[in-house]
Amino acid sequence: MILKTIILTDQNNMERACDRKNDIQQAGGNCRILGLEEGIDLEKELSFQPLGAQILIIAEKDLIQNLRQLAIKAGFKQKDITLIHTGGSFNAFCSQCHHIQTFTQQKEFDCANCHQTIEASDHFSAYHQAYLAYPVFTQKNQSDETKG
Numbered sequence: 001m002i003l004k005t006i007i008l009t010d011q012n013n014m015e016r017a018c019d020r021k022n023d024i025q026q027a028g029g030n031c032r033i034l035g036l037e038e039g040i041d042l043e044k045e046l047s048f049q050p051l052g053a054q055i056l057i058i059a060e061k062d063l064i065q066n067l068r069q070l071a072i073k074a075g076f077k078q079k080d081i082t083l084i085h086t087g088g089s090f091n092a093f094c095s096q097c098h099h100i101q102t103f104t105q106q107k108e109f110d111c112a113n114c115h116q117t118i119e120a121s122d123h124f125s126a127y128h129q130a131y132l133a134y135p136v137f138t139q140k141n142q143s144d145e146t147k148g
């Protein structure tokens with residue numbers, strides 16, 4: 001079975017979404033873009049999509065959480081939803097010292113409090129209103145790609 005990916009985005013990020021779509025299709029995947037535009041009922045559109053599909057959301061800070069909620073409301077699982085931020089800054093929660101700081105595009109950065117190099121994950125904590133960020137270890141001798 002070919003895995004289906006649905007990209008949710010807005011007009012500002014359509015170009016980026018199309019690039020992604022091309023990548024996915026070149027890799028043999030099935031991809032559809034649902035763009036936020038006037039008059040579109042995204043919730044309804046999502047309800048027509050197969051529930052096992054992967055959801056990729058490409059948007060800016062505020063919109064990204066709205067789209068994520070919409071996908072969850074439509075029945076998609078948290079683990080099937082990937083968020084890709086564009087522009088703006090957002091919060092990261094350091095798993096080491098629990099310091100919350102804002103950051104922009106880059107995924108890896110130093111915690112301002114404990115100075116550990118951390119990397120923001122896709123896991124958004126509604127409680128902290130921040131992305132959980134985990135330490136990055138420079139020696140990558142653990143290349144365990146298997147996920148359960």
Ligand SMILES: [Zn+2]
Nearest residue numbers: 094097111114
């Ligand atoms: Zn820290």
